[in-house]
Amino acid sequence: MRSPLADKVLTIKPSGIRKFFDIVTEMDDVISLSVGEPDFDTPWHIRDEGIYSLEKGRTFYTSNAGLKELKEEIALYLKRKQGVEYHPQDEIFVTVGGSEAIDVAMRAMLNPGEEVLIPQPSFVSYEPCAILAGGVPVIIDLKPENEFRLTAQDLEMSITDKTKVVVLPFPNNPTGAIMEQKDLEEIADVIIKNDLFVISDEIYSELTYKEKHVSIVEIPGMQERTVLINGFSKAYAMTGWRLGYACAPKEITTQMLKIHQFAIMCAPTTSQYAAVEALRNGDDDVLEMKEAYNQRRRFLMHAFQEMGLECFEPFGAFYAFPCIREFGMTSDEFATKFLKEEKVAIVPGTAFGDCGEGFLRISYASSMENLKIAMERLSNFVARLRKGNG
Amino acid sequence: MREKLLSMIEKNSRIDLKELAVMMGEEEIDLVNELAALEEEGIICGYHTLIDWEKTSIEKVTALIEVRVTPQRGQGFDNIAERIYKYPEVTSVYLISGGYDLLVTLEGKSLKEISGFVSDKLSTLDTILSTATHFILKKYKDHGTILNKNYEDIREKVTP
Numbered sequence: 113m114r115s116p117l118a119d120k121v122l123t124i125k126p127s128g129i130r131k132f133f134d135i136v137t138e139m140d141d142v143i144s145l146s147v148g149e150p151d152f153d154t155p156w157h158i159r160d161e162g163i164y165s166l167e168k169g170r171t172f173y174t175s176n177a178g179l180k181e182l183k184e185e186i187a188l189y190l191k192r193k194q195g196v197e198y199h200p201q202d203e204i205f206v207t208v209g210g211s212e213a214i215d216v217a218m219r220a221m222l223n224p225g226e227e228v229l230i231p232q233p234s235f236v237s238y239e240p241c242a243i244l245a246g247g248v249p250v251i252i253d254l255k256p257e258n259e260f261r262l263t264a265q266d267l268e269m270s271i272t273d274k275t276k277v278v279v280l281p282f283p284n285n286p287t288g289a290i291m292e293q294k295d296l297e298e299i300a301d302v303i304i305k306n307d308l309f310v311i312s313d314e315i316y317s318e319l320t321y322k323e324k325h326v327s328i329v330e331i332p333g334m335q336e337r338t339v340l341i342n343g344f345s346k347a348y349a350m351t352g353w354r355l356g357y358a359c360a361p362k363e364i365t366t367q368m369l370k371i372h373q374f375a376i377m378c379a380p381t382t383s384q385y386a387a388v389e390a391l392r393n394g395d396d397d398v399l400e401m402k403e404a405y406n407q408r409r410r411f412l413m414h415a416f417q418e419m420g421l422e423c424f425e426p427f428g429a430f431y432a433f434p435c436i437r438e439f440g441m442t443s444d445e446f447a448t449k450f451l452k453e454e455k456v457a458i459v460p461g462t463a464f465g466d467c468g469e470g471f472l473r474i475s476y477a478s479s480m481e482n483l484k485i486a487m488e489r490l491s492n493f494v495a496r497l498r499k500g501n502g
Numbered sequence: 503m504r505e506k507l508l509s510m511i512e513k514n515s516r517i518d519l520k521e522l523a524v525m526m527g528e529e530e531i532d533l534v535n536e537l538a539a540l541e542e543e544g545i546i547c548g549y550h551t552l553i554d555w556e557k558t559s560i561e562k563v564t565a566l567i568e569v570r571v572t573p574q575r576g577q578g579f580d581n582i583a584e585r586i587y588k589y590p591e592v593t594s595v596y597l598i599s600g601g602y603d604l605l606v607t608l609e610g611k612s613l614k615e616i617s618g619f620v621s622d623k624l625s626t627l628d629t630i631l632s633t634a635t636h637f638i639l640k641k642y643k644d645h646g647t648i649l650n651k652n653y654e655d656i657r658e659k660v661t662p
Contacts, residue, residue: 129660129661129662132660136659137659137660142659144655144657144660146659146660147657147658147659147660147661149657235662285662407525408525410526410527411524414524457660459660464662479653479655
C-alpha cells in the first residue's frame with residue numbers, strides 16, 4: 113500500500129511539549145508551572161452572557177466574519193486601546209482562537225518558497241503553519257542580551273529576496289519579552305524599506321507590566337502591511353471558548369475570509385455573544401487579573417534573585433524565562449530532573465525553538481501558594497546542583 | 503498604594519509584610535508605616551478571622567433582624583442604633599434604605615437565646631415599632647469567600 117500521507121505533514125516535528133506532557137501526566141501531586149493559560153475562571157458576567165445566549169436559543173451559525181455587534185466592539189476596543197481605526201465591516205473577522213488566525217494569515221499570504229521570518233523562542237505554531245502554507249520558515253534567534261526583543265539588525269540580517277512576511281510574537285510566550293515604541297519604530301523602518309508584511313500576534317497585549325502595550329500598527333505606514341491578531345483567551349481568561357480575531361487591510365481580510373469560510377464556517381456562536389459582554393464590561397476584570405499576575409511576577413523575580421538564578425525581567429504575558437546555563441545541563445535534562453526530584457513541572461526553553469536552550473519557561477499563571485512551594489523547591493534543587501551532589 | 507494595600511489585606515490580613523512588599527513592588531518599611539497610619543486614622547478598624555463554625559462542634563446561630571424604629575428629633579437613628587449595638591451579642595448594625603430602618607445581625611448559641619433577646623431586649627426598647635427575625639440556615643459565601651469549596655486546578659498540566 114502506498115503512503116496515505118502528505119510529505120509536507122511528515123516533515124513537521126511533533127510539538128516539543130508533548131514528551132514532557134506525557135511524563136507529567138503520569139505523576140501524581142505535581143505542581144505545574146507549565147500551563148500556557150490563565151488560572152482564573154472566565155469572569156462570571158461573561159459566562160452568564162454565554163449561558164443567556166443559549167437560553168435564548170442563539171444556537172445557529174453567525175455570518176462567516178462573525179457577529180456584527182462583536183466586530184463593532186472589537187473596532188471600538190482597538191480604537192480605545194491602540195488608537196487605531198479598523199472598519200468592522202471588512203477589516204475585522206472573528207476566528208477560532210488566535211491560532212486559526214495565524215494559520216489563515218499564512219495561507220492567505222504565502223506563495224510556495226516565500227520566506228517567513230519567525231523570531232524564536234516563540235509560540236509553537238508559527239513554524240508548522242508556515243510550512244503547511246507552503247512557505248519557508250526562517251528562524252531569527254532572539255538574544256538574552258537584548259531581553260529577547262527583535263532588533264532591526266537581527267531582522268535585517270535574515271532578509272533575502274524571498275522574504276515576504278515577518279511574524280511579531282510580542283508580548284512573547286515563552287520569554288515574557290515586550291517590544292516598546294522605539295523597538296517597533298526601528299524594525300518598522302526595515303520592514304517598510306524591504307517591502308515586507310507583518311503577522312503580529314498580540315494575544316498577550318493586555319498583559320504588560322511597564323507602559324501600556326504598543327502595537328506595530330500604531331507605527332506610521334505599518335497598519336497597511338500588518339495582519340493584527342488578538343483574542344479573548346489570555347486577557348479575559350477565555351481559552352476554552354476558542355475565540356480570537358484578525359484585523360488587516362480589506363485586500364488581505366477578503367482572502368483570509370475565504371479560507372475561514374470554507375474551513376471553519378464561523379467561530380462558535382455562544383463564545384461570540386460572551387465576547388461582546390467581555391469587551392463591553394470586562395475592563396475591570398482584566399485589570400484585576402493583571403494586578404494578580406504582576407504580584408506573582410515580582411514574587412518570582414525576587415525568588416530568582418534570592419537563589420542567584422539569572423533572569424532578565426519580563427514585562428509581558430505571564431512567563432519568566434530564567435537561564436540555567438551555569439549548571440551545565442540542557443534545558444530538557446534540567447526540567448526532567450527537577451520534575452522527578454521535586455515534582456514541579458516547568459517547560460524546557462527548547463520547546464519554543466532551539467535557541468531556547470539553556471532556559472526554562474516558568475508560567476506564573478498559578479496560585480501564590482503553588483508558586484511559593486515551587487520556588488522553595490527550585491531553590492533547594494539549585495543549591496543541591498551547585499554543591500555538586502545533585 | 504493605599505487602595506492596593508487595603509484591598510490586599512482585606513483579603514488576607516495575615517499576609518507576611520515582607521512578601522507583600524515584594525508582590526507590590528514597595529519597601530517593607532513603607533507598608534509598615536502606611537498600615538500604622540491606616541490604623542491611626544481608623545480606616546483599618548480590626549483584623550478578623552473568617553470561621554466556618556458549622557465544621558466545629560460548637561453550636562452557633564446567626565440571625566438577621568429587620569427593625570423599624572421611630573427616628574428621634576435631632577438624633578435621627580444614631581441613638582437607637584447605639585442602644586442596640588451595645589449588646590455584645592449584636593455583631594453588626596446597619597442603617598438601611600427601603601422597607602425598614604436597621605438591619606441587626608445577632609449571634610447566639612440557640613434559637614431560643616436569640617428569640618429571647620429579641621422579645622425581651624430589642625422589642626421593648628421605646629422607639630422600636632416592629633422587628634422581623636430571619637435565622638440563617640446555611641452560609642454559602644461569607645465575606646467574599648465561598649465556604650465548602652476547594653480550589654481544584656483542572657487545566658491540562660502542560661500546554662504551550
